Structures are given as structure tokens and as C-alpha cells.
Amino acid sequence: EIVMTQSPATLSVSPGERATLSCRASQSVNSNLAWYQQKPGQAPRLLIYGASTRATGVPARFSGSGSGTEFTLTISSLQSEDFAVYYCQEHHTWPRVTFGAGTKVDIK
Amino acid sequence: QVHLVQSGAEVKKPGASLRLSCKASGYTFINYILHWVRQAPGQGLEWMALINPNGGSTGYAQKFQGRVTLTRDTSTSRVHMEMSSLRSDDTAVYYCARSFGDYVVLDYWGQGTLVTVSS
Numbered sequence: 001e002i003v004m005t006q007s008p009a010t011l012s013v014s015p016g017e018r019a020t021l022s023c024r025a026s027q028s029v030n031s032n033l034a035w036y037q038q039k040p041g042q043a044p045r046l047l048i049y050g051a052s053t054r055a056t057g058v059p060a061r062f063s064g065s066g067s068g069t070e071f072t073l074t075i076s077s078l079q080s081e082d083f084a085v086y087y088c089q090e091h092h093t094w095p096r097v098t099f100g101a102g103t104k105v106d107i108k
Numbered sequence: 109q110v111h112l113v114q115s116g117a118e119v120k121k122p123g124a125s126l127r128l129s130c131k132a133s134g135y136t137f138i139n140y141i142l143h144w145v146r147q148a149p150g151q152g153l154e155w156m157a158l159i160n161p162n163g164g165s166t167g168y169a170q171k172f173q174g175r176v177t178l179t180r181d182t183s184t185s186r187v188h189m190e191m192s193s194l195r196s197d198d199t200a201v202y203y204c205a206r207s208f209g210d211y212v213v214l215d216y217w218g219q220g221t222l223v224t225v226s227s
Contacts (some may be wrong), residue, residue, distance in 0.1 A: 034213050036153075043203055043217035044153065055215060087153055091211040095143075095167045099153040 023088035130204030
């Protein structure tokens with residue numbers, strides 16, 4: 001099983017600032033990495049797949065990068081609605097995928 | 109538009125069984141694989157199982173093999189998840205979610221069903 005490690009666990013950011021979230025895979029997943037956003041009481045929402053492809057309707061301030069074992073989600077200028085928990089998920093294995101433990105982005 | 113609507117909250121005793129449902133609408137049911145993902149209180153996401161509505165083939169995470177069974181009803185565009193021998197650590201929100209393409213990329217999610225297992 002591929003282990004996904006996210007850092008930091010919590011990221012405190014001021015509105016308008018850039019946020020950089022990291023995700024590391026225990027073995028290469030090529031570019032098969034997705035990011036999800038989850039707000040309290042809501043289901044996760046797909047943001048990024050294939051490491052860098054934004055899902056439909058996702059604002060351009062969200063961008064993903066990386067390949068192999070190291071990945072980054074960048075939110076270029078945090079808006080109030082972006083404070084949430086973000087999960088990475090490898091979609092390299094079929095079908096038994098794994099998620100990271102999440103990074104909580106909160107208001108500084 | 110795509111909707112996945114799940115059945116309501118459940119309270120079960122340890123050792124009991126559970127049946128959850130997920131109704132799909134807004135797309136061709138048999139064209140997309142459906143998955144179940146759970147989230148224990150304050151915890152992360154855990155992939156459990158999938159079903160291909162086109163034919164009914166299934167796949168399960170090893171820890172749920174033998175305890176979870178997925179079925180589908182193409183006449184009603186529903187998938188069902190049955191889980192047996194419930195334990196307190198099965199207390200979680202259970203989500204159904206749709207994937208597209210050849211990978212487990214979950215583009216639409218149900219609203220979630222809270223399952224509480226308590227004596």
C-alpha cells in the first residue's frame with residue numbers, strides 16, 4: 001500500500017496570501033495525484049487530478065505540481081472560502097487508492 | 109446535473125448489520141464506477157470499495173473484504189453497501205462517490221451518511 005504523507009498538518013495563512021501544501025508518496029505514483037478540499041459538514045470536492053489538471057469549475061488560483069513522489073498544491077491568493085482541509089490522494093493504484101491525512105488551512 | 113443522494117443516518121448496535129444506499133441521477137448510470145469512502149469523526153478519508161454498475165463487478169479494500177458487499181440496481185440507478193459485524197470503530201460518515209476515466213478520481217460525491225455504532 002502506498003502511504004501518502006501531507007505537511008504541514010495545519011497551515012495558518014492570512015487572506016490574500018499564498019498557501020503551499022505538500023504531499024509525499026512512499027513510492028512513485030507518476031503524475032497520478034489528486035487534491036480534494038473539504039469544508040466542515042460537507043463532502044470532499046475534487047480540485048486537481050493528474051497532479052496539475054484543475055477539475056471543472058475550480059478557480060485558477062488553485063494549482064498543482066509535482067511528479068513521482070513529491071507534490072504541491074498552491075493557492076495563490078487565499079480567499080475566505082478557501083479555509084478548509086485539503087487531502088491528497090494517489091490514483092496510481094487500481095482500485096485501492098490511499099489518501100493523505102490532510103492539511104488544515106486556517107486563518108492567521 | 110449529476111447528483112448522488114444517499115440514505116439517511118443510522119444508529120446500530122455492535123454486531124449488527126447495515127445497509128446504505130446511494131441514488132445516482134443526471135448521467136448514464138452504467139457508464140461510471142461508484143465508490144464508497146468513509147471518514148471517522150475528526151479523521152481522514154478511507155477508500156472502502158467500488159462497484160461497476162455495468163456488469164456489477166466489485167473491488168474491496170483488504171480490511172473490508174468479506175464484511176462489506178456492494179450491489180447495484182440498474183432499474184433505479186442505486187448502489188447499496190451492506191456491512192456486517194459492525195464495531196464501534198465503524199462509526200463514521202460514509203460517502204458514495206463517482207469516478208471517471210481509468211483512475212479513481214472522485215469527481216462527484218454524495219452528501220454522506222452518518223453511521224453511529226454504539227451499545
